[in-house]
Amino acid sequence: MTRNEFDLIRDYFARQPVKRRDVALGIGDDCALVEVPEGCQLVVTTDTLVEGTHFLPTASASDVAHKALASNLSDLAAMGAMPAWCSLALTLPEPDDAWVAGFCQGFAALAEHFQVQLIGGDTTRGPKSITITLHGHVPKGQALTRAGAKPGDWIFVTGTLGESQAGLDYILGKTVVDKARATTLINRHYRAQPRVTAGQALRGIASAAIDISDGLHADLTHILTASGVGAKVDVAQLPLSEALLADQASDEQAQKLALTSGEEYELCFTVPELHRGTLDTALKHSGVSVQCIGQITGNHRLELVADNQPLDWVLSGWAHFKEPHRDGS
Structure with a gap:
């Protein structure tokens, strides 16, 4: 039949x-x-x-x-x-x-x-x-949006970044890692955990928020555009897992991956100084770590720095299977 x-x-x-x-x-x-x-x-x-x-x-x-x-x-x-x-x-x-x-x-x-x-x-x-x-x-009236970030607000991300692209690279045969790390990275690509509880906890605390689906660099830029502001991000503060660091040739390569890896499904959000002290308490029961990676500025551009020195990195965005993949530069 x-x-x-x-x-x-x-x-x-x-x-x-x-x-x-x-x-x-x-x-x-x-x-x-x-x-x-x-x-x-x-x-x-x-x-x-x-x-x-x-x-x-x-x-x-x-x-x-x-x-x-x-x-x-x-x-x-x-x-x-x-x-x-x-x-x-x-x-x-x-x-x-x-x-x-x-x-x-x-x-x-x-x-x-x-x-x-x-x-x-x-x-x-x-x-x-x-x-x-x-x-x-x-x-009503409590939804987080991409607009609302103000100069002086602090920029945070949940979890760790970069593993989704690293997992995809392994799936596509671009890298060879040991079995234990490969399983971790593949699971981060296919079985990411959406930060629903954390998002709800951020109501009334975050001034703007977005999920990281196109890569941190691209998605933070969406916040900056919607809010009419700029940002300074310290790449040394990007949250990187041991699995990712062990899989990359250098810290710089891992940092670039953290900035461009898509389908991470972590949250990037901004918090005014007034609410920064309440952030840890608000997220206490969310089961997710957060890391401050920089601060919102008024210069309408996204600046990457290391040791307070500007970086001139050229970053390409997240690519799916049929699209050209970045070369890691």
């Missing part, structure tokens, strides 16, 4: 561990019905992952699902929002029960962790791709 989209929906997507009370009508009708909490604003984001561009055909379905949902969760984290509901558009060359089963396993694990309910979507035939629209909510 030929499998169709209704079989996939019934057998896999209609069964899920998360059943939210604010979902009045979920999968199975033309639209879903949800209830937004009183006094909150709806937050919506959409991301698409395409095979060959955002993930390789050899990637496990579970890893692909995690990455697809994590990229959306990271967007909500950057806004300080609470994730709640999502829809999924899945395009496959043909029905593939084994792949869909693995996809649902990876998707359900991350969705359950953040209490996200799948409320609808679509399945269709074509080149393999995944589009997720994630909805959440944030108290």
Whole structure:
């Protein structure tokens, strides 16, 4: 018997561990019905992952699902929002029960962790791709945005940076590292942990925020453009893991990777001096480290410094599988 989209929906997507009370009508009708909490604003984001561009055909379905949902969760984290509901558009060359089963396993694990309910979507035939629209909510007037950074604000990032690109380089056969480090780096590329709790804790403290999906250098520039300011970043303060440092030829190479590695799904945010003292307390229960890497200026450009001396590094941006990859310069 030929499998169709209704079989996939019934057998896999209609069964899920998360059943939210604010979902009045979920999968199975033309639209879903949800209830937004009183006094909150709806937050919506959409991301698409395409095979060959955002993930390789050899990637496990579970890893692909995690990455697809994590990229959306990271967007909500950057806004300080609470994730709640999502829809999924899945395009496959043909029905593939084994792949869909693995996809649902990876998707359900991350969705359950953040209490996200799948409320609808679509399945269709074509080149393999995944589009997720994630909805959440944030108290009215409290959403974090890219605009709002002021001269004198301090620049922070969560976690460590650079491992996602290092993991991708290993996957593509560009580098050879020992097995233990390779596993760590690959997991950072495919299974990054979105900083949802940290984002919510930053409401009322951060003046601007963004998630690091295109690389710190590019994403911090988005904040500077939206806020009409500049920044000075000390590359010696960039948070680098032991796994990354062990994999790179020099500290400078690791620092450049930290500035350009995309799909990290860490947060970059700015904090006024007035709130700097409350940052550690606010993030105490988020389970994530933070590092101050520089300060916002009024000169409308991003300056990189080391030992307070300017650097003239030329950095290329994040590249997916089909795009030209940077040479590390």
